[in-house]
Amino acid sequence: MTARAYLHRWAETAGAQLLVVDPWDDRAGRVDLADAMAGRGVHVTWVGSTVDGLIEFGRLDPDAVVVAPEAPGVSAPDFVTAIRRHGSPYVVAALEEVDAAEVGSLMLAGASAVVARPYSADHLWDLLSHSPRSLEERAHLVVGPIELDAASYRVLIDGERIGDLPLKEFELLRAPHAARPPAS
Helix, strand or coil: CCHHHHHHHHHHHHCEEEEEECCCCCHHHHHHHHHHHHCCCEEEEEECCHHHHHHHHHHHCCCEEEECCCCCCCCHHHHHHHHHHCCCCEEEEEECHHHHHHHHHHHHHCCCEEEECCCCHHHHHHHHHCCCCCHHHHCEEEECCEEEECCCCEEEECCEECCCCCHHHHHHHHCHHHHCCCCC
C-alpha cells in the first residue's frame, strides 16, 4: 500500500470528517483537496446532491459540511436547516460570483462561513480550525500523559516525543474508542 493510501486510510478511520455536497465536476480538484486535507488528518467525502448529502450526513456525523447552493435534490437552504436540526456541524457555503444571492439564503439557514471555488485546502483548514467544532482540536488529542498530534503524526508521553510509530499503531491510539474508558 502506498504512503498516500495509508494517509487516506488513517484520515478516514481516525481523523475528522468533512462532507462536501457539490456537483462540481473537477476530478483533479477533488483529488487535490482530499490529499491536502488527509495530510491534516481530515477525511473528505464528496457527494454531488443534497439527497446523497443527507444520507452521508447520517452515516458519517461529519465535523463540517461544505454545501454548494446549486446542488441538486432538496434545496440547499432546506438541506442546511435539516442537518442543523440533527447535529451541530460547522456549515460552509460554497461560492461562485453568480451564486452570491443564493449564499445569503444558506447563511440564513445556518451556514457559518463562505468559501470560494475552486477550493483551497489552506483556506478550508483555516475556516475549519477556527470553527466552534474545530477540526484542529480533533487532530490533537490528550489522554492522561499521552498526547497525539495527528497533523504531524507525533506522540508525546509526559511531554517527551517518542519514536515514530508505525501507521497501524498510530491509528489504534487515535481511534475514537481508544479515548473512552472501558465499560464496567
